[in-house]
Amino acid sequence: MNGDISLQLMSLIYIFILSIVYFLKRKYNFLESKIYKFLLAITTIILLLGISCSYLTLRNIYVGNLPAISIKIYFILLFIWFFLFIFYVFLNRTDVKYENIKTLAKLHPSCYIWFAFSFLIFAFVFILDTWMEINHVVFFNNELFLVYAVGIFGVMIVLFSLVFGNKGVPIYKKWGILASTIILLVIILLQFKYADISIISSGICLITLFQYFTLENPDLKYIDELNALKIKAEEANQAKTNFLASMSHEIRTPMNVIIGLSETILNGDVPKDMKEDIKNINEAGTILLEIVNNILDITKVEAGKTTLNNNPYSLADTISKLSHMVKMSLTETPIKFSVEINGNIPNTLMGDEVKVYQILMNILSNAVKYTKKGSIRFVIDSVITGNKDTLTFKVIDTGIGIKKADNAKLFEKFERLDQENTDIQGTGLGLAITKKLLDLMGGKISFESVYQKGTTFTVVIEQEIVDKEKVDFATYKAKKVAVDEYFDGSKYKILLVDDNLLNLKVAEKMLKKYNFEITSVKSGLECINYTKNRKYDLIFLDHMMPEMDGIHTLYYLKKRVSGFDTPVVVLTANAIEGSKEMYFREGFCDYLSKPIDQVELDRILREQLHIDDNETNNFIVNENEKAQ
Ligand code: ADP
16 A cells, blocks of 8 residues: 555656646647646546545545545546546547537537437446445445446547548557557556555556657647648648649630730731731730749749759850840830940850849849830859859849838839839739749849939859850851741641640741641641641640640650651640650650740741751940950
8 A cells, every 4th residue: 555655646746747847838729638638637636536545544544434535536537537538539539620629519519429428427427436335445346347447448449449540640649549548458457456556546647648748749749730731831832833834824825826916917017007006915915924924933933843954055145135135125215225245255154044044034124114214234244263154244224223111122022112103014023033043043133223313233143164165246146036037938848736726826827927838737636647648847736635635646656657757846835844844855856835936936947947047146236335
């Protein structure tokens, strides 16, 4: 008996320390934690009662009915403990969290049966216990067998439920449940064997302690909750990306028709007043396309899906394309534009040309948008050290400027500044994307601005040098940025495959300028049939088509059509990052995104049909530009 008291005292100290630690910690207040608090409280009272009962028996003190009453309360509490234990373990074996009993009952009305059943047993035990004659304190007898039976019954269901339980429960919880139920079983059996000493009170203390470290630990719960939130956030993000990707695809397809057809009409003979309207339609279409692309870009960058596609490229070409684009958009304004190059630009650099272009285009087009008079200067400094070229691009405008108070918001997405003073369109995404792309490339962006005087944006990036030979701008021939001459393609046969009739029409109109012999078909199957009977010089194949998509069609053509060696270009509205690489891997020889860009189409046609590209020098060097 003495040892029995010491064991219970030790247990009391443990449970006391545990309670302090537990109540001091920040925790979620879900139903299971509320029950655990009760378990802690009841364990403490059971231990106190167990100690006093054992003490009274040890000293042979019988004060009236006191031992009988104490032991009765002891067993009633023990019964409640078993009930709560089973309930607690059950709540832990699912990954659903309930705020309180009400929400649980709402979702699982069957739990009322469990409550009613427990209450009935409780009432039965209570009545039995009241009739019981207690002469001396025992912790196991025939009448009390029912209390333990409840415990054993609970252990059985818990084990059963664990075997067939929820798969979403973390492994440490499963072990926690399993171990605490087995401990409970062992303790009940020991108590059965040694009815005179209180083993059960120390036993439930041990289980409560054990549950703290396995099931109830607030820190582990936080980690679980964070993991669950992380998974949910990732899923939501994936759903958002998928949605945006398919939306962008859906939007790009009709945009192809709007931009493509308006462009072909503009290039033809149209009355002047109509030309103006069509030009507006074309411009609005281009802006809409830019918005779609921006949204797609920010989504990809934020999802961490943007990667660098480093390849050798010519920076002179990039600068040339940029300067051409800026000049084109400034034709109807009095703004002066100049390009100044300081230092030597190597012939070939290694980097992601598309992203370099996008970054510079964003800040240049902002300068165009936010400058009404004066000038825009595009200054490029190239400093070569070893095989590295440190490039500093400055875009200096005399535009509306940025207020000091707005400086911090500039690179935030969807932030558009000084809205009350401008009616300029935009999404507020350009600079956010630019900053993220530069972070990815290890580059930097900064700016200086005087409100209503002008702004200077500075971008610094470092690129590896592939070909050290410097570009001689005096004789530099830039790549085409506009198609000014359509070669005669009357001897070439082109097969166009797209399930969308309007898309076919747009592509046909663009190709007709070359006098090709064009065949248009609406499905992969038709494409296969046509290629079996006739040899084409080039095939433009849409990706997303019902029944047999472009990738399957190409696969079939290569494997099943004998002697098939026609170059196949994928025609797609899929502008997702990495899709280009995917198409090359699938065996396409090039990639043409919708809306079709005439210059890009011209490049592909010349490359695939081996037509000499008569390059033009459109890199116009102004008087104040210096090429070293
Ligand atoms: P958008 O131009 O589509 O609104 P950006 O992210 O490119 O989005 O730019 C964010 C905001 O920064 C713009 O709305 C504009 O207020 C301001 N801004 C950017 N560039 C300039 C500039 N060169 N001069 C004045 N304000 C600018």
